[in-house]
Amino acid sequence: MSKSLPKRSEDYSLWYNELVKRAGLAENAAVRGCMVIKPYGYAIWEKMQQTLDGMFKRTGHQNAYFPLFVPKSLFEAEEKNAEGFAKECAVVTHYRLQTDPEKPGKLRVDPNARLEEELVVRPTSEAIIWSTYKNWIQSYRDLPLLINQWANVVRWEMRTRLFLRTAEFLWQEGHTAHATAEEALAETRQMLDVYAEFAEEWMALPVVKGVKSENERFAGAIETYCIEALMQDGKALQAGTSHFLGQNFAKAFDVQFQSKEGTLEHVWGTSWGVSTRLMGALVMAHSDDEGLVLPPKLAPIQVVIVPIYKTGQLDELLERIRPMQQGLLERGISVKVDDRDTERPGFKFAEWEMKGVPVRLAVGMRDLDAGTVEVARRDTKEKMNLPLADIVQSVDQLLQDIQTNIYSKALRYREQHTTRVTTYEEFKQVLDTTAGFVLAPWDGTPETEERIKEETKATIRCLALNEPDEDGVDMLTGKPSARYAYFARAY
């Protein structure tokens, strides 16, 4: 903890990388483009998982597990999906290594153990799952089929960044099948709402709900819904997607059902996912130059107690701290007493600041005698002396306040960084100054979007669901525009 972090204002990208490593969230692995998620980072991910899993189950979904490998012939069945992922997939071609006859002690692939059919390491599981659904669905009675999977997936990205873009990442992928387009669309929207609720209520991350343009649509989907968040450098981050697949996969894998009326029809599908990318969003949205700022609801440690003592007094002090610790635990607050006798308080303060623990209590004998505790909140860095008598109640309230404050701050930032423009000049100027979301009239064509991307590196993040139709003039082509789109440079 000796060296301070790079400053956000000086090098945001370096700040992020250093913070992820020094807070103990993750690090680059020995395998190109892959990461090791370290215990503290994984503990946050576990909280995310548990929360989302509960939300999925309450909306009627069940977990299952499908294979890691997709045989090439299944992978290529849905043409657009295959085309979208073929360029970045890991392919297993052999099932054995043997001693290398030319290099003693080394191994090589056994040329006699070549697979008849190559296996793709799943970049997403529509293909393997829809080939299974074919056997699970015969009648309308089998629908809706509401399944989720927690899994690892692999996409061979060339430029990777911890959490934000890694060759292997962890995620959940929901895959549902329905009797009608309406039901599938309702599911798509419902899961978008679940994601938005999770982002806002748990991650304290305000999001824009919207629909992707054709260029940014999931390969194989009819429509991709998304939640988009803004990071502190004014760049957008796609935090979750929910796809209406229409009958594309049902047709590719011949999944039909007998309707109530006795006709044979293809089923309608959805898929939706969030990944360890959310960890990146969480870090970038709230943290500061001293380290992580975690929303209390996702913090593995919500309160840290640092004893302040003279040599030889630690045991006695710990004894006196215990009732407070116990009281917090009983209230369902996760608390850690940093009883290390090898480090000074200042070192401990800096370490827990780096790790984003929302509330810190510094407790000495004199405080206890006086019936007070020194309380520091991580988000505002305020310090206050609070009465020991109702410290549990105060800390509980403080945690709620912090959760709300972090959200409000992020929302305020987004509001200050969302700009409506009508001309391309304004558009470019905003991108290069305040950045953030730029709402601009768009003629609805992929060509215009592509040109804007080439010229400004900004893409359409979404057409927001709550944005009304509005006649206008495309800022670039001058053609009629029916909607303002959310543009931004993005992760």
Added chain:
Amino acid sequence: MSKSLPKRSEDYSLWYNELVKRAGLAENAAVRGCMVIKPYGYAIWEKMQQTLDGMFKRTGHQNAYFPLFVPKSLFEAEEKNAEGFAKECAVVTHYRLQTDPEKPGKLRVDPNARLEEELVVRPTSEAIIWSTYKNWIQSYRDLPLLINQWANVVRWEMRTRLFLRTAEFLWQEGHTAHATAEEALAETRQMLDVYAEFAEEWMALPVVKGVKSENERFAGAIETYCIEALMQDGKALQAGTSHFLGQNFAKAFDVQFQSKEGTLEHVWGTSWGVSTRLMGALVMAHSDDEGLVLPPKLAPIQVVIVPIYKTGQLDELLERIRPMQQGLLERGISVKVDDRDTERPGFKFAEWEMKGVPVRLAVGMRDLDAGTVEVARRDTKEKMNLPLADIVQSVDQLLQDIQTNIYSKALRYREQHTTRVTTYEEFKQVLDTTAGFVLAPWDGTPETEERIKEETKATIRCLALNEPDEDGVDMLTGKPSARYAYFARAY
């Protein structure tokens, strides 16, 4: 549910396969040797995971996540480990597919996207983890390092069976590092005890704790501890292993630490794991010719309520059932009311029997009026009429009784199928009649073990920890034997 299961006595293997499929636990996937874990099977696995995860955390372990891929150069670093797994590993050689110029609409590996170094899909993660530990461990203060990972692994098995042996499976793998051999050994034993406790208390599966012979030792370990259980066909099943790795991986990956005394030393390691194989053990240990028998502590549905009603009465009856349902839920008992109006009670009874729900309540208007409920327990198939007034208390007690009874039954079976022999004639005769565990004197050599395996298909399951040393004569070679070993034919 129309067709009955094959009988255990007639074809145990077919009975098992059919049961796994028809109870909705798992099925074979479109990928050779892989399985799809279906929602009901996955729900049991989730309960296992949650329970074990809690036990690991209470013993001081933290979860983390390491990459799926192991670069070949890391894979081959620990020679014995590499040798043990090289013959059955999936190898990624390419990172892209392209349109096949000779077959329109088909894909092939892009010959220009060959990896410089092949990646092995992890069959186990010692290599990747120890290469990471090298950076995490410098001083005795960094020890012990107590990490667990929940993950998928791949071993290219040629003959696969649902849950018992699949190319991909789910598991947890603990990987710990310690300052001394004693500490590492204590950890190895502690985790063996955790596994045994889980097997016995939760799975209701009695196990023998022991040490593997050299032939059956984990590739790269100094000593492999294991828990061994007996299935209803008299075959043994290894249900979990805990390995003392000595300094093997520390030396292979150069993981050294500065001791308190200032010397530089290699650390001592352990690894330990259980997998979805436990699902197979659970099924085979307790189930019968009517279907699954699940221990209540792991049953996703502990109580099913089947309404017995005349046409038109269902809604009214469900209304009257609600307080009972609510009472069970409040007691922490998972309960499902089978309110399907499309199936008859007999069909429902058979279905929930197949799925192994421990307690079934059949409830009609007349019963409720009379203040009784018909209760059926899955394990003994007993039926009884119990007073409605204290049904929650009765069911709770019954669930505990069932848990105990299933364990006792399995223990009795094991006791009846554990035979002590002194001659090879007896040994072979027992194997071909009662089967089960055969305790026999062994001279301690791999050669003798290998010969016995070739001649009888029985292997040494373990040298039990609670079995005292005992002078004897090897049943095959006549050489001196210091210990009786547990032999069995095994899964």
